[in-house]
């Protein structure tokens with residue numbers, strides 16, 4: 001039955017008379033999307049729709065957005081909504097995401113600034129820098145900061161007023177120069193620099209780069225990867241939220257910095273870097289002004305210890321509001337070293353035989369160091385891992 005003849009639409013739209021009356025406006029693929037939304041409990045998206053003839057362009061615009069949201073998420077909106085429903089239900093029930101896991105202190109290197117070990121690791125790290133690529137995740141809104149512009153444009157310090165992005169680029173260029181000198185005077189390597197942006201930060205980031213001649217970096221060295229936004233949820237039933245200022249639009253937000261893995265994978269950059277003989281990918285965040293002081297020694301640790309994954313962490317007082325890097329061992333034998341959020345670490349320790357929970361040890365700090373989301377990954381094993389999932393990262397509720 002052709003779309004537009006109401007008789008052909010059977011019972012599926014009967015629960016939503018406003019949608020049913022408007023079906024004649026929709027193309028066959030829009031009808032399928034509407035069916036999918038009703039099946040997934042999204043009837044509220046159509047309940048306010050007026051009769052055909054009123055706001056028809058807006059109704060079609062609504063489906064343009066639904067089509068985009070559907071195609072930009074692995075498994076489409078059905079998967080997105082079903083994953084969200086499950087995660088929200090588990091969280092409501094108070095289900096422990098770490099059920100079956102026992103926490104323990106991960107192994108790692110503790111570095112002391114300036115001693116011989118530190119200096120030799122720094123030297124090793126600088127030597128490796130020309131085999132690295134840097135990736136900045138800068139798609140976040142900074143809502144908690146209450147700032148309207150992009151965070152990388154904020155001054156990193158007040159004496160010169162240099163912004164974070166300038167500091168990052170100048171630091172990478174300094175590594176490039178020092179590394180090339182150390183390896184071979186003729187070395188011309190340009191360290192690639194990827195910036196992940198989102199709709200909220202993309203235009204302003206490009207403007208900041210262009211109006212400052214990329215702060216001295218060759219424009220071809222910089223690659224911008226823009227993440228797509230995902231639908232916001234209005235409640236625990238994973239009903240999609242409508243934009244308060246436009247009832248034909250679903251409210252959207254950036255999806256979190258985990259998108260960087262699927263974007264890097266699909267961009268082809270990782271394979272290109274591998275072909276160029278690169279070995280390391282360093283991930284960092286938009287406003288960490290001290291980070292680059294520690295990168296050479298951390299990269300030196302990766303290189304000398306042969307770490308596939310290296311997470312740079314900072315001393316952390318017990319119960320401090322920063323996630324702790326923790327080793328988790330499951331009853332079935334699986335192990336992983338991950339960030340456990342501070343509000344989950346203390347209860348997890350208490351529930352697994354540590355009656356004092358997260359407490360300071362003889363160093364005066366928690367043995368679970370603070371996560372700063374600075375990761376150094378070895379490129380080859382990273383690509384192999386991504387091949388399994390294409391970089392899709394599951395959501396979580398916190």
Ligand code: UTP
Pocket residue numbers: 137138139140141142143144145196198254255256257284285286287
């Ligand atoms: P934050 O946890 O600081 O989140 O992000 P945020 O979104 O920037 O700030 P709030 O929550 O709105 O206050 C940590 C890092 O991840 C990046 C941020 O730009 C920052 O470097 N990020 C965050 C993304 O790249 N994409 C996102 O969707 C979210």
